[in-house]
Amino acid sequence: MIVTRRWLEEYIDISKISTKEICKTLNSIGLEVDSVEEIRIASGVVVGKVLEKVKHPDADKLNVCQVDIGKEVVQIVCGAKNVDAGQIVPVAVVGCKLGEDFKIKKAKLRGVESNGMICSSTEIGLPKLNDGILPLDESIGELVIGKELNEYKLLNDDIIEIELTANRGDCLSIHGIARELSAFYNLPIIEHEKNLDxxxxxxxxxxxxxxxxxxxxxxxxxxxxxxxxxxxxxxxxxxxxxxxxxxxxxxxxxxxxxxxxxxxxxxxxxxxxxxxxxxxxxxxxxxxxxxxxxxxxxxxxxxxxxxxxxxxxxxxxxxxxxxxxxxxxxxxxxxxxxxxxxxxxxxxxxxxxxxxxxxxxxxxxxxxxxxxxxxxxxxxVEDIETIYLDINIDKINSIIGQETPKAEIENILNALGFEVKEGLNNVFSIQVPLYRHDIKNIADVTEEIVRIIGIDNIKAKPLAIDEVNRVNKTSNDLIKKNKIRSKAIENGFFETVTYVFTNKENLQKYKFPTVKEELDILNPIVNELNTFRTTILLNLVEACSNNFKQGFKSASFYEIGKVFDENRNETFKISFIFSGAKEQESFLNAGKPVNIDFFEFAKKILNSVGKFELEPMQTIENSFVHPYQNANILIDGKNAGFISKLHPSVANEFDLPDTFIAEIDFEAIKNDLIKAKTTSKFQASRKDLSVVVPKDMPYSKIRNVITLIEDANIKQFNLIDTYSDEKLGNNESLTIRFVLQNDEKTLDDEDITTTMNKILEKLNNELSIGLRD
The missing domain is CATH 3.50.40.10 (Phenylalanyl-trna Synthetase, Chain B, domain 3)
Incomplete structure (x- = not known):
C-alpha cells in the first residue's frame, strides 16, 4: 500500500508531525513501513511558459522554442512531440544539476543555440506520465513563471510504502490509513464537501x-x-x-x-x-x-x-x-x-x-x-450483517497484562470506529465497523487496543511461577509419545513429520472421508495441499513412493500427528508403514532379502505400541485396505485402529512392492506403569486344545470366555491353527495352545488335566463347543 504525505494531508492534519514520526507510528500500530522515498525536485528547475514554437531548420524532430522563465526569455531546442506554444512547463535552466553526471549547459543543437531544457516528468524525478514533456497546471499550486518547482509542496512529497497483512483490507486506501492515524493521534478526519455538477x-x-x-x-x-x-x-x-x-x-x-x-x-x-x-x-x-x-x-x-x-x-x-x-x-x-x-x-x-x-x-x-x-x-445494495460483541473489561486487561482504564478503552474503540455501549458487570457491548472484516472476537478487539496503546508502553512483568503438580494429561502424553518413538525406532521405523494438509482429490479417490466443504481451507498454500488430512497414511504412502524412486529397496516410517474428521474435529493418530525388504542385503540371506509379511509387520507394531489383539475387519471403508490381509486392532476389547496390507492396485499406482500399513488412535494406547511380578521358578507345560466351532463364531468370543476362567495355572494362551474340511461342514477346528505354570510347585498330570477340563467345561456351558474327534 503506497501513501504520500501530501495526499494524507487531504484527510488529516499532520502538518505538525514529521514523516519520520508518522513512519514510527505506523510501525507501532501494526502497519509495517517497507520503504520511504523523498521526492525533491532539483534546484534550478523553474516554471516556464512556451511563447513560441517553430521547426528546427535542419532537423525534422526538433523544435526551437522561446520560453519565458521569469527573469528572461530563453531559446531552447526541444525534441518532445507534445511541446506547444502556450504550455506551462518545467524548465531546467543553465547550471541546473539533474543528476550526478547530468548538468544543464549552454549548447548548440544542429547549429541552433539552446539555453536550458524543457523537462519530462522522469527527468525531474517524478513518475513517467507520457513520452514527452510534462505540461503543468494549477493543481500543484498557483503557477508563477520563474518560480522553482522545489517550492511547490504538492510535488515535493514523501512516499511511504506499507507492507499490509492480508487481514487489513480496511487500510488499502489513503482514507483507511488516515483513519488509523486519526485514532492514534486523536485528530479528526477532514470531511469533504460533496458538490456535483x-x-x-x-x-x-x-x-x-x-x-x-x-x-x-x-x-x-x-x-x-x-x-x-x-x-x-x-x-x-x-x-x-x-x-x-x-x-x-x-x-x-x-x-x-x-x-x-x-x-x-x-x-x-x-x-x-x-x-x-x-x-x-x-x-x-x-x-x-x-x-x-x-x-x-x-x-x-x-x-x-x-x-x-x-x-x-x-x-x-x-x-x-x-x-x-x-x-x-x-x-x-x-x-x-x-x-x-x-x-x-x-x-x-x-x-x-x-x-x-x-x-x-x-x-x-x-x-x-x-x-x-x-x-x-x-x-x-445488500444488507451487510453487523457484528456485535460483548467484551469484559477484566478479560481484556488480563490479556493485555496490565490495568487499562475503562474510559481509555472506550476512547480507543470509539476512535477506531467501533460503537461502544456500556453494560452491566464491567462489560462493553460493541458494534464492529463494517469495514473491519477481521474483527471476530475479544482477542481481536484486545489487539486493537494494544496497537493504539503501543506495545512499548505495556510494562514487562516477571513471570510468576507457582509450584504445582506438573503431572497432567499433556505431560503424560509427551512421556507416552517419547516411549513410542523409542520403541518404533528400535523396530526399524523412521519418524516423519508431514503437513496436516493433503490433496482432497486423492482422499476422495481412495475413499477416505473428507472435511465438509463449508469447513475446508479457504486459501491453501498450494493446490496439492488443499484440505485437512483425515488420515496420515496417504502422506506416508507418498513418502515411501518418493524413497523408492530414489533407489531404496525398503522404507519404513511412522508419524504421530493430528487428523481431522468431517466436522474438522482433531484427534491424534500414530500411523506406520513398512514397504519392501524386511532386512538389508547380507551373507545370511545370500544378498536376496525377502519382503516383509503381515505377521512380521504386526510384531513390529506390537513391540512399538504395546499389547493389542486382532480381529478380521467386517467392513472395509477405504481403498488402501487389502481385502484378505487386514484386521481391526483391539485394545482392551475396543477398536483402536486397523492393520492391513496395502491393496495391490494402490501399491502399483505408487510403484511400491509389498507394503503394510497401520493407523492407531493415540489416546487408546496404554501408558500404564509396568509393575514387576515374581516369576515362577517351576517348569511350564504347554498343552494344545483343538475345539470344533461354527465358522461364523469369532475367536474373540472364545478368548473372552477363557479370559474369565479363574485359574492361576493359566499363564498364556494363543490361537495357533485353524482347520476345515468336508467332514466338518459348517464348522472348523481351532487349535489353541495354553501355557500352564504354578507359582508354588511343578504341575503334575492331575493338575494339568483339572485345568484343561475346567476350560472345556466352560467352553461347553457358555458356547456349546467341545473337543474335535
Missing amino acids: NNELGIGQFLEVECESSVDSSLIFKAIDFTDFKLPVLHKIRVGLIDEYKENDISDAISYSTHANGVILNAYASNKADKLNDLSVLHIKKDKDGFDKVYGKELLSTICVEHQKIDNEDTTYILEASYINPEKLSRKVFEAKKKTGEIYYRASRGSEPNIKHGVDCFTTFISKFGAKIYNGAEAF
Missing part, C-alpha cells in the same frame, strides 16, 4: 439495469458525461506513483478514487451496453460457478474479480461501485480455480463496504474537472 438528464432517461435477485454483490450505478473532463497533472502524478499511468483520464480517475477511498469502482462505455430503444441496458446475473457478472452486448466484467480495460472510445460512461463479502468471494475463487485480475487483491482482502460514500466522493471529484453527472442512481 449535474447533467440536465436523469439516469432513468439513459440507463436501465436488470439485476437478478440471487446476486451477492452490493452495487450502485451512475451515468456520467466525460466530454469536457480532464484529469489535472497532480492526480496523474499520484496515479503514476501507485500504478502505471495509462494516459487515459477516465481510467486514471477511477484508480485515483479507488486508492483514495477504498471503494471498488469500474466504468463501462455506453456503446458497450445493450440497447433498448434509447436506453442503455446492463444485465447483472450469476454464471454457472456463482460469480456475479455484468453483461451488455457482451460480457463486460466479473464483479470484484476481473475488470476489463477502460478505453477512450466514448464520452458517456456508466460508473459502477461494488462490494462483496471477501470470505465468500475468496471461497468461490478457490473452489472454481478462477483466474483473477488486479482488482481481486483489494476485493478479497475486504474493500470499503460504504459504496455510496465512494460514489459521492468520485462524482464530486470529477465534477471539479469538467464531468457532468446524470441525476439519480440505480442501486442494488
Whole structure:
C-alpha cells in the first residue's frame, strides 16, 4: 500500500508531525513501513511558459522554442512531440544539476543555440506520465513563471510504502490509513464537501439495469458525461506513483478514487451496453460457478474479480461501485480455480463496504474537472450483517497484562470506529465497523487496543511461577509419545513429520472421508495441499513412493500427528508403514532379502505400541485396505485402529512392492506403569486344545470366555491353527495352545488335566463347543 504525505494531508492534519514520526507510528500500530522515498525536485528547475514554437531548420524532430522563465526569455531546442506554444512547463535552466553526471549547459543543437531544457516528468524525478514533456497546471499550486518547482509542496512529497497483512483490507486506501492515524493521534478526519455538477438528464432517461435477485454483490450505478473532463497533472502524478499511468483520464480517475477511498469502482462505455430503444441496458446475473457478472452486448466484467480495460472510445460512461463479502468471494475463487485480475487483491482482502460514500466522493471529484453527472442512481445494495460483541473489561486487561482504564478503552474503540455501549458487570457491548472484516472476537478487539496503546508502553512483568503438580494429561502424553518413538525406532521405523494438509482429490479417490466443504481451507498454500488430512497414511504412502524412486529397496516410517474428521474435529493418530525388504542385503540371506509379511509387520507394531489383539475387519471403508490381509486392532476389547496390507492396485499406482500399513488412535494406547511380578521358578507345560466351532463364531468370543476362567495355572494362551474340511461342514477346528505354570510347585498330570477340563467345561456351558474327534 503506497501513501504520500501530501495526499494524507487531504484527510488529516499532520502538518505538525514529521514523516519520520508518522513512519514510527505506523510501525507501532501494526502497519509495517517497507520503504520511504523523498521526492525533491532539483534546484534550478523553474516554471516556464512556451511563447513560441517553430521547426528546427535542419532537423525534422526538433523544435526551437522561446520560453519565458521569469527573469528572461530563453531559446531552447526541444525534441518532445507534445511541446506547444502556450504550455506551462518545467524548465531546467543553465547550471541546473539533474543528476550526478547530468548538468544543464549552454549548447548548440544542429547549429541552433539552446539555453536550458524543457523537462519530462522522469527527468525531474517524478513518475513517467507520457513520452514527452510534462505540461503543468494549477493543481500543484498557483503557477508563477520563474518560480522553482522545489517550492511547490504538492510535488515535493514523501512516499511511504506499507507492507499490509492480508487481514487489513480496511487500510488499502489513503482514507483507511488516515483513519488509523486519526485514532492514534486523536485528530479528526477532514470531511469533504460533496458538490456535483449535474447533467440536465436523469439516469432513468439513459440507463436501465436488470439485476437478478440471487446476486451477492452490493452495487450502485451512475451515468456520467466525460466530454469536457480532464484529469489535472497532480492526480496523474499520484496515479503514476501507485500504478502505471495509462494516459487515459477516465481510467486514471477511477484508480485515483479507488486508492483514495477504498471503494471498488469500474466504468463501462455506453456503446458497450445493450440497447433498448434509447436506453442503455446492463444485465447483472450469476454464471454457472456463482460469480456475479455484468453483461451488455457482451460480457463486460466479473464483479470484484476481473475488470476489463477502460478505453477512450466514448464520452458517456456508466460508473459502477461494488462490494462483496471477501470470505465468500475468496471461497468461490478457490473452489472454481478462477483466474483473477488486479482488482481481486483489494476485493478479497475486504474493500470499503460504504459504496455510496465512494460514489459521492468520485462524482464530486470529477465534477471539479469538467464531468457532468446524470441525476439519480440505480442501486442494488445488500444488507451487510453487523457484528456485535460483548467484551469484559477484566478479560481484556488480563490479556493485555496490565490495568487499562475503562474510559481509555472506550476512547480507543470509539476512535477506531467501533460503537461502544456500556453494560452491566464491567462489560462493553460493541458494534464492529463494517469495514473491519477481521474483527471476530475479544482477542481481536484486545489487539486493537494494544496497537493504539503501543506495545512499548505495556510494562514487562516477571513471570510468576507457582509450584504445582506438573503431572497432567499433556505431560503424560509427551512421556507416552517419547516411549513410542523409542520403541518404533528400535523396530526399524523412521519418524516423519508431514503437513496436516493433503490433496482432497486423492482422499476422495481412495475413499477416505473428507472435511465438509463449508469447513475446508479457504486459501491453501498450494493446490496439492488443499484440505485437512483425515488420515496420515496417504502422506506416508507418498513418502515411501518418493524413497523408492530414489533407489531404496525398503522404507519404513511412522508419524504421530493430528487428523481431522468431517466436522474438522482433531484427534491424534500414530500411523506406520513398512514397504519392501524386511532386512538389508547380507551373507545370511545370500544378498536376496525377502519382503516383509503381515505377521512380521504386526510384531513390529506390537513391540512399538504395546499389547493389542486382532480381529478380521467386517467392513472395509477405504481403498488402501487389502481385502484378505487386514484386521481391526483391539485394545482392551475396543477398536483402536486397523492393520492391513496395502491393496495391490494402490501399491502399483505408487510403484511400491509389498507394503503394510497401520493407523492407531493415540489416546487408546496404554501408558500404564509396568509393575514387576515374581516369576515362577517351576517348569511350564504347554498343552494344545483343538475345539470344533461354527465358522461364523469369532475367536474373540472364545478368548473372552477363557479370559474369565479363574485359574492361576493359566499363564498364556494363543490361537495357533485353524482347520476345515468336508467332514466338518459348517464348522472348523481351532487349535489353541495354553501355557500352564504354578507359582508354588511343578504341575503334575492331575493338575494339568483339572485345568484343561475346567476350560472345556466352560467352553461347553457358555458356547456349546467341545473337543474335535
